[in-house]
Amino acid sequence: MQTEDFDIRFATIKDIPAISRFGTPIVKSMKFYNKEHMRRNIYELSVKDLKDTFRTKDSIIIATTKEGKVVGFCVHYIGHGHVGWIDWLLVDDTLRKRGLGRALVNYAIRDAKRRGCHKVWCDSNPNNKNAKKFFTKMGFRKIGVAKRHAYGEDEIFWEKIIG
Numbered sequence: 731m732q733t734e735d736f737d738i739r740f741a742t743i744k745d746i747p748a749i750s751r752f753g754t755p756i757v758k759s760m761k762f763y764n765k766e767h768m769r770r771n772i773y774e775l776s777v778k779d780l781k782d783t784f785r786t787k788d789s790i791i792i793a794t795t796k797e798g799k800v801v802g803f804c805v806h807y808i809g810h811g812h813v814g815w816i817d818w819l820l821v822d823d824t825l826r827k828r829g830l831g832r833a834l835v836n837y838a839i840r841d842a843k844r845r846g847c848h849k850v851w852c853d854s855n856p857n858n859k860n861a862k863k864f865f866t867k868m869g870f871r872k873i874g875v876a877k878r879h880a881y882g883e884d885e886i887f888w889e890k891i892i893g
């Protein structure tokens with residue numbers, strides 16, 4: 731199986747229920763978030779909140795099979811000063827390490843470049859070892875660890891210069 735077997739594209743409003751169904755069980759399996767953070771994550775993957783994200787941030791990127799099934803997604807939006815923020819990044823757990831995460835992030839980076847960004851950044855939980863390996867492989871630089879950050883959890887911030 732190769733990434734050519736999948737389509738990477740911007741989501742439309744019609745994709746929102748499928749993204750919610752896809753993402754919610756994955757995030758529930760990520761046991762390192764505390765209760766408050768988990769509650770918020772689940773809310774952010776609800777159809778209602780994803781629709782708000784769609785309306786206000788406008789860059790939900792999905793990976794689908796050729797049959798149209800959602801198997802990955804991330805969100806990208808432009809922060810101040812031409813720096814893009816990559817939020818979420820979930821890949822179907824049966825399709826990992828086959829290039830889908832890379833394809834989603836590269837799509838977000840192309841979007842950021844097109845919209846005039848010179849840098850993208852993102853965060854991850856320090857207990858998320860897969861994310862650490864992934865972002866390092868993707869050429870992100872670890873900016874540092876913010877202690878007792880959002881929801882009182884430590885948080886790693888990553889950056890990548892793109893232009």
Ligand SMILES: CC(C)(COP(=O)(O)OP(=O)(O)OC[C@H]1O[C@@H](n2cnc3c(N)ncnc32)[C@H](O)[C@@H]1OP(=O)(O)O)[C@@H](O)C(=O)NCCC(=O)NCCS
Binds near residue numbers: 825832855
């Ligand atoms: C992190 C995640 C998105 C990676 O997606 P993926 O599709 O498996 O990643 P890719 O196949 O595109 O990998 C890109 C590179 O990272 C490496 N990589 C990815 N996951 C890795 C892991 N767990 N251990 C070591 N290397 C890893 C790949 O080997 C690849 O390197 P290569 O190009 O040299 O072969 C996926 O594991 C996931 O959805 N995890 C759960 C959600 C999550 O933690 N999201 C990120 C933080 S919010």
